[in-house]
Amino acid sequence: MFATIEDILTRFHHMRGRHTLYLPGTNHAVIATQLVVEKELTKEGLTRDQLGPENFLKRVWKWKEEKGDYINVHMRRLGASCDWDRSLFTLEERMSAAVAEAFKRLHDQGLIYRGDYMVSWRPTLRTAVSDLEVELSEEKGKLYYFRYPLSDGSGFIPVATTPPEIILGDTALCVHPADERYSQYVGKTVVFQLPDEISQSLEMNTLIESLGLVH
DSSP: OHHHHHHHHHHHHHHTTOOOOOOOEEOOOHHHHHHHHHHHHHHTTOOHHHHOHHHHHHHHHHHHHHHTTHHHHHHHHHTOOOOGGGOEETTSHHHHHHHHHHHHHHHHTTSOOOOOOOOEEETTTTEEEOGGGOOOOOOOOOOEEEEEEBTTSSOEEEEEESOGGGGGGOOOEEEOTTOTTTGGGTTOEEEEEOTTSOEEEEEEEEOTTSOSEEO
16 A cells, blocks of 8 residues: 555656655664564574574564565566666664664764663563564553561551562662551661561652552
């Protein structure tokens, strides 16, 4: 569909006497390509770690040379009026240089910067993925409550969490100093009962930025 619309616009403006260029090009689609290549390696009993970065990259380029021109072949069959002598690929050296130059100029102008953000992580590929490649879904979960006993035996502090397994990694409890429900516990310690019956005292700290009680 996109090729049809682009071709219509190109021909329309060309027929009106304008110098019109329909520049063909393909994107490397690195994550999708990596998945396909790794599936081929799996059939051969290999992994990308066994090949190493350099040989794996060669394998990706080999796949690109064999399969990467399929899009252009189909567009030619559709009759797209592209300037095929000027076809581009995003990982070509000149294209990579242009991207690096564009990012440098934007950075020099203060239009882009590096920051710390939460990202979507793909465990199998060991890389971050774009939000555009993530399919979100709502699921019903459970909220688990744990009671940490105070070291002085005066009571308990309830803590709620959705993933109970992270309780085992707790090293401190924090309360908001303005939250009257928990202000009485500031400065006290709690006992953390590990599965092997080892007790560990955790100091109650104050975290101004938090809301309520967190662990």
